[in-house]
Amino acid sequence: MKILIVEDDRTIAGLIAEALKQQQYIVEVAYDGQTALSYLETGAIDLLVLDLGLPKVDGITLCKTVRQKNYHLPILILTARDTNQDKVIGLDAGADDYVVKPFDLAELLARVRALLRRRQAAYLSCLRWEKLTLDPDTRKVSYNGEALHLTPKEYAILQVLLRNGSRILSRTQILDQAWSFDETPGEETVKVHLRSLRHKLKAAGAPPNLIETVHGFGYRLNPNVKSAI
Ligand code: CA
Numbered sequence: 001m002k003i004l005i006v007e008d009d010r011t012i013a014g015l016i017a018e019a020l021k022q023q024q025y026i027v028e029v030a031y032d033g034q035t036a037l038s039y040l041e042t043g044a045i046d047l048l049v050l051d052l053g054l055p056k057v058d059g060i061t062l063c064k065t066v067r068q069k070n071y072h073l074p075i076l077i078l079t080a081r082d083t084n085q086d087k088v089i090g091l092d093a094g095a096d097d098y099v100v101k102p103f104d105l106a107e108l109l110a111r112v113r114a115l116l117r118r119r120q121a122a123y124l125s126c127l128r129w130e131k132l133t134l135d136p137d138t139r140k141v142s143y144n145g146e147a148l149h150l151t152p153k154e155y156a157i158l159q160v161l162l163r164n165g166s167r168i169l170s171r172t173q174i175l176d177q178a179w180s181f182d183e184t185p186g187e188e189t190v191k192v193h194l195r196s197l198r199h200k201l202k203a204a205g206a207p208p209n210l211i212e213t214v215h216g217f218g219y220r221l222n223p224n225v226k227s228a229i
Contacts, residue, residue, distance in 0.1 A: 001116060001136065001159065002026040002044055002177060006036040006062065007051040007078070012101075016049060016078075019105055020112070024139055024152050028180050033057025040071055044176045047116055049108075052079040052090070060093045067094035074115035078103065113137065127162045129221045132206065134162055143204040153178065154197040157190070161211065166223040168214050194219065 003025045007013040010031065017027045028045070030036035034056040039045060048066070052059035063075055074096040079086070082100040090098050097111050120127070120136055127134045131144040134155075141148040141158065150158065156178035160169065171187040179185060194211065202208050212222035 001046045002028065002180070003047045003049060003112070004028045004030060004036060004039050004045045005049045006030045006033065006054060006059070007049070008032060008054050009051070012051075015105070016108070019109060023109060024155060025112075026156060026178065026180050028182075031055070033059070033062045036062055037065065039181070040066060040069075042176055043071075045071075045073055046119065047073055047112060048075045049112070050075055050077050050095070052077060052081055052086075060089060063090070063093040063095055074119055076108075076111060076115060078108070127159075129162055129165070130206075130210065130225055132162075132201070132210065134159055143201060143206050146204045148200050148204055150197065150200065151193075153193050154200070157193055157197060161219065161221050164220065166220050168217045168220045170218040173218065 003020055005013050005016050005020075005027065007016070007029070008031050013029050013031065017029050020027050028039050030039055032055040037057065040048075050059050050063060054062070057065075059077065059079070063077070066073070066075060075094060076097040076099060077090045077095045078099050078101065079090070080101045087098045096115055099108055099111060117137065127136065132141075134141045136159070139155065141150055141155065157174060160174055160177045171190045174190050175185065175187065198208070198211055201210055207222075207225050209222050210225055212220055214220060
Protein backbone atom coordinates (compact mmCIF):
# COMPACT_ATOMS: atom_id res chain seq x y z
CA MET A 1 0.00 0.00 0.00
CA LYS A 2 1.30 3.39 -0.96
CA ILE A 3 0.79 6.40 1.33
CA LEU A 4 1.41 10.00 0.34
CA ILE A 5 2.37 12.42 3.12
CA VAL A 6 1.79 16.06 2.25
CA GLU A 7 3.54 18.15 4.87
CA ASP A 8 5.82 21.19 4.54
CA ASP A 9 7.41 20.65 7.96
CA ARG A 10 10.23 18.33 6.94
CA THR A 11 10.85 17.08 10.48
CA ILE A 12 7.26 15.97 10.95
CA ALA A 13 7.11 14.55 7.41
CA GLY A 14 10.30 12.55 8.04
CA LEU A 15 9.04 11.23 11.36
CA ILE A 16 5.75 10.00 9.92
CA ALA A 17 7.42 8.61 6.79
CA GLU A 18 9.86 6.59 8.89
CA ALA A 19 7.11 5.20 11.13
CA LEU A 20 4.99 4.18 8.12
CA LYS A 21 7.96 2.58 6.33
CA GLN A 22 8.58 0.48 9.42
CA GLN A 23 5.03 -0.82 9.00
CA GLN A 24 5.94 -1.89 5.44
CA TYR A 25 3.99 0.82 3.65
CA ILE A 26 5.48 2.40 0.55
CA VAL A 27 5.76 6.11 1.31
CA GLU A 28 5.92 9.23 -0.84
CA VAL A 29 6.43 12.70 0.63
CA ALA A 30 5.36 15.98 -0.98
CA TYR A 31 6.34 19.28 0.66
CA ASP A 32 3.76 21.34 -1.22
CA GLY A 33 0.27 20.92 -2.63
CA GLN A 34 1.30 21.16 -6.26
CA THR A 35 3.73 18.25 -6.01
CA ALA A 36 1.09 16.27 -4.12
CA LEU A 37 -1.31 16.64 -7.06
CA SER A 38 1.24 15.30 -9.50
CA TYR A 39 1.75 12.23 -7.27
CA LEU A 40 -2.01 11.71 -7.08
CA GLU A 41 -2.36 11.84 -10.86
CA THR A 42 -0.37 8.59 -11.10
CA GLY A 43 -3.32 6.80 -9.48
CA ALA A 44 -0.94 4.72 -7.37
CA ILE A 45 -1.70 6.35 -3.99
CA ASP A 46 -3.85 4.43 -1.49
CA LEU A 47 -4.08 7.00 1.31
CA LEU A 48 -3.29 10.66 1.85
CA VAL A 49 -1.94 12.14 5.10
CA LEU A 50 -2.56 15.82 4.57
CA ASP A 51 -1.39 18.98 6.36
CA LEU A 52 -3.56 22.07 5.84
CA GLY A 53 -1.11 25.00 5.80
CA LEU A 54 0.89 24.23 2.66
CA PRO A 55 2.79 26.18 -0.01
CA LYS A 56 1.32 26.53 -3.54
CA VAL A 57 -1.95 24.63 -3.02
CA ASP A 58 -3.36 24.61 0.53
CA GLY A 59 -4.69 21.43 2.15
CA ILE A 60 -8.41 22.27 1.94
CA THR A 61 -8.16 23.09 -1.76
CA LEU A 62 -6.19 19.91 -2.33
CA CYS A 63 -8.80 17.89 -0.48
CA LYS A 64 -11.62 19.37 -2.57
CA THR A 65 -9.65 18.78 -5.78
CA VAL A 66 -9.15 15.11 -4.91
CA ARG A 67 -12.89 14.68 -4.44
CA GLN A 68 -13.80 16.69 -7.56
CA LYS A 69 -11.48 14.51 -9.62
CA ASN A 70 -13.06 11.43 -8.07
CA TYR A 71 -9.85 9.95 -6.79
CA HIS A 72 -11.08 7.19 -4.51
CA LEU A 73 -8.70 7.25 -1.60
CA PRO A 74 -9.04 8.02 2.09
CA ILE A 75 -7.73 11.38 3.31
CA LEU A 76 -6.49 11.93 6.85
CA ILE A 77 -5.99 15.59 7.72
CA LEU A 78 -3.13 16.21 10.15
CA THR A 79 -3.04 19.79 11.32
CA ALA A 80 -2.48 22.21 14.20
CA ARG A 81 -5.88 23.83 13.45
CA ASP A 82 -7.90 22.48 16.34
CA THR A 83 -11.25 24.30 16.51
CA ASN A 84 -14.49 22.48 15.84
CA GLN A 85 -15.10 24.79 12.90
CA ASP A 86 -11.75 23.80 11.37
CA LYS A 87 -12.71 20.16 11.69
CA VAL A 88 -16.06 20.74 10.03
CA ILE A 89 -14.38 22.56 7.14
CA GLY A 90 -11.87 19.72 6.71
CA LEU A 91 -14.43 16.94 6.83
CA ASP A 92 -16.81 18.84 4.56
CA ALA A 93 -13.97 19.30 2.06
CA GLY A 94 -13.86 15.50 1.75
CA ALA A 95 -11.51 14.28 4.48
CA ASP A 96 -12.25 10.92 6.15
CA ASP A 97 -10.43 11.60 9.40
CA TYR A 98 -8.99 14.58 11.25
CA VAL A 99 -6.03 14.44 13.65
CA VAL A 100 -4.77 17.47 15.56
CA LYS A 101 -1.07 18.23 16.15
CA PRO A 102 0.70 17.51 18.43
CA PHE A 103 -0.33 13.95 17.72
CA ASP A 104 0.40 10.55 19.16
CA LEU A 105 2.28 8.47 16.58
CA ALA A 106 0.74 5.16 17.67
CA GLU A 107 -2.74 6.64 17.37
CA LEU A 108 -1.97 8.08 13.94
CA LEU A 109 -0.80 4.64 12.74
CA ALA A 110 -3.95 3.02 14.12
CA ARG A 111 -6.11 5.55 12.27
CA VAL A 112 -4.18 4.90 9.06
CA ARG A 113 -4.80 1.16 9.49
CA ALA A 114 -8.49 1.75 10.14
CA LEU A 115 -8.90 3.88 7.01
CA LEU A 116 -7.04 1.37 4.86
CA ARG A 117 -9.08 -1.48 6.33
CA ARG A 118 -12.27 0.23 5.24
CA ARG A 119 -10.78 0.72 1.79
CA GLN A 120 -9.67 -2.91 1.70
CA ALA A 121 -13.14 -4.13 2.59
CA ALA A 122 -14.25 -3.20 -0.93
CA TYR A 123 -11.92 -5.74 -2.49
CA LEU A 124 -11.00 -7.96 0.41
CA SER A 125 -11.79 -11.12 -1.52
CA CYS A 126 -9.04 -10.16 -3.98
CA LEU A 127 -6.45 -10.73 -1.29
CA ARG A 128 -7.05 -14.43 -1.60
CA TRP A 129 -6.16 -16.38 -4.67
CA GLU A 130 -6.51 -20.09 -4.82
CA LYS A 131 -4.88 -21.20 -1.52
CA LEU A 132 -2.83 -18.04 -1.21
CA THR A 133 -3.83 -15.46 1.40
CA LEU A 134 -2.42 -12.10 2.39
CA ASP A 135 -3.68 -10.33 5.50
CA PRO A 136 -2.94 -6.60 5.17
CA ASP A 137 -3.52 -6.03 8.90
CA THR A 138 -1.01 -8.54 10.20
CA ARG A 139 1.09 -8.54 6.98
CA LYS A 140 1.05 -12.34 7.11
CA VAL A 141 1.15 -14.30 3.88
CA SER A 142 0.43 -17.98 3.67
CA TYR A 143 -0.13 -20.69 1.10
CA ASN A 144 -2.43 -23.54 2.09
CA GLY A 145 -1.90 -22.54 5.72
CA GLU A 146 1.88 -22.51 5.46
CA ALA A 147 3.49 -19.15 6.30
CA LEU A 148 5.64 -17.46 3.68
CA HIS A 149 8.49 -15.25 4.84
CA LEU A 150 8.66 -12.48 2.31
CA THR A 151 10.90 -9.44 2.06
CA PRO A 152 9.09 -6.07 2.12
CA LYS A 153 9.39 -5.79 -1.70
CA GLU A 154 8.14 -9.33 -2.34
CA TYR A 155 5.22 -8.57 -0.05
CA ALA A 156 4.47 -5.30 -1.85
CA ILE A 157 4.55 -6.96 -5.27
CA LEU A 158 2.32 -9.81 -4.15
CA GLN A 159 -0.16 -7.36 -2.68
CA VAL A 160 -0.27 -5.43 -5.96
CA LEU A 161 -0.89 -8.67 -7.87
CA LEU A 162 -3.57 -9.82 -5.46
CA ARG A 163 -5.38 -6.51 -5.63
CA ASN A 164 -5.51 -6.74 -9.39
CA GLY A 165 -6.50 -10.39 -9.64
CA SER A 166 -6.31 -11.69 -13.19
CA ARG A 167 -5.68 -8.20 -14.63
CA ILE A 168 -2.32 -8.13 -16.41
CA LEU A 169 0.17 -5.64 -14.98
CA SER A 170 3.21 -4.38 -16.83
CA ARG A 171 6.51 -4.11 -14.99
CA THR A 172 6.09 -0.32 -14.99
CA GLN A 173 2.68 -0.61 -13.34
CA ILE A 174 4.16 -2.90 -10.68
CA LEU A 175 7.04 -0.44 -10.17
CA ASP A 176 4.62 2.50 -9.75
CA GLN A 177 2.67 0.73 -7.04
CA ALA A 178 5.32 -1.21 -5.15
CA TRP A 179 8.16 1.33 -5.16
CA SER A 180 8.32 4.99 -4.24
CA PHE A 181 9.22 7.37 -7.07
CA ASP A 182 12.58 8.34 -5.59
CA GLU A 183 13.74 4.73 -5.53
CA THR A 184 13.55 4.46 -9.36
CA PRO A 185 14.81 0.92 -9.79
CA GLY A 186 14.96 -0.58 -13.28
CA GLU A 187 12.40 -3.03 -14.62
CA GLU A 188 15.02 -5.74 -14.16
CA THR A 189 14.57 -5.29 -10.39
CA VAL A 190 10.91 -6.32 -10.67
CA LYS A 191 12.02 -9.45 -12.46
CA VAL A 192 14.51 -10.32 -9.73
CA HIS A 193 11.97 -9.89 -6.93
CA LEU A 194 9.35 -11.85 -8.86
CA ARG A 195 11.79 -14.70 -9.33
CA SER A 196 12.43 -15.01 -5.60
CA LEU A 197 8.73 -14.57 -4.84
CA ARG A 198 7.88 -17.44 -7.21
CA HIS A 199 10.61 -19.52 -5.64
CA LYS A 200 9.12 -19.03 -2.16
CA LEU A 201 5.60 -19.77 -3.41
CA LYS A 202 6.77 -22.95 -5.05
CA ALA A 203 8.61 -24.01 -1.88
CA ALA A 204 5.32 -23.60 0.00
CA GLY A 205 3.60 -25.94 -2.44
CA ALA A 206 2.02 -23.48 -4.88
CA PRO A 207 1.78 -24.35 -8.59
CA PRO A 208 4.84 -22.94 -10.42
CA ASN A 209 2.61 -20.88 -12.73
CA LEU A 210 0.57 -19.23 -9.97
CA ILE A 211 2.11 -15.92 -11.05
CA GLU A 212 1.76 -16.05 -14.79
CA THR A 213 4.03 -14.28 -17.27
CA VAL A 214 1.99 -12.96 -20.16
CA HIS A 215 4.70 -12.47 -22.77
CA GLY A 216 4.92 -8.98 -24.15
CA PHE A 217 2.43 -7.64 -21.59
CA GLY A 218 3.39 -8.42 -18.03
CA TYR A 219 2.26 -10.48 -15.10
CA ARG A 220 -0.89 -11.56 -13.33
CA LEU A 221 -2.25 -14.21 -11.00
CA ASN A 222 -3.10 -17.18 -13.17
CA PRO A 223 -6.90 -17.45 -13.57
CA ASN A 224 -6.61 -21.04 -14.84
CA VAL A 225 -4.92 -22.11 -11.62
CA LYS A 226 -7.78 -20.62 -9.66
CA SER A 227 -10.54 -22.31 -11.64
CA ALA A 228 -8.76 -25.68 -11.52
CA ILE A 229 -9.12 -25.83 -7.74
CA1 CA B 1 2.16 23.30 7.36
